[in-house]
Amino acid sequence: MSMNCSSDKSRCKAKCLRMAVMIAVGIAALGWLVMLLWNWLMPSLFMGAQQVDYCQALGILLLSKILFGNCHGHGRCHGRHQQWENMSPEEREQMKGHFKSRWSKWCSSNKAKDNSNDNVESGTASHGE
Numbered sequence: 237m238s239m240n241c242s243s244d245k246s247r248c249k250a251k252c253l254r255m256a257v258m259i260a261v262g263i264a265a266l267g268w269l270v271m272l273l274w275n276w277l278m279p280s281l282f283m284g285a286q287q288v289d290y291c292q293a294l295g296i297l298l299l300s301k302i303l304f305g306n307c308h309g310h311g312r313c314h315g316r317h318q319q320w321e322n323m324s325p326e327e328r329e330q331m332k333g334h335f336k337s338r339w340s341k342w343c344s345s346n347k348a349k350d351n352s353n354d355n356v357e358s359g360t361a362s363h364g365e
Contacts (some may be wrong), residue, residue, distance in 0.1 A: 267290060268293070274287070
């Protein structure tokens, strides 16, 4: 049973588009939240602080991401780096393969799968020879 490549491509495009829309909505929601929190807290906490608009809130969000990075202040990045350093080369390759298989499902071509299915159906699949 072979898959129709054109339907796989349209499904892949739909998944990628859905993911892009979800990311954009998430960023927009975070910007809105930063704006609300800033406008609620900062003018009352600091005498000279002014309210910000939505674009300024997105700028604050981006600036905080640049300044504070992905570690979230808990040292988790250092722990992950240390864990990676303690892995054997085989464990690293296994971890890389795990992430490749996990993330390549979003927009990868299924041609290799289709070819292997066609080979099995026709009886020409090689079994590690």
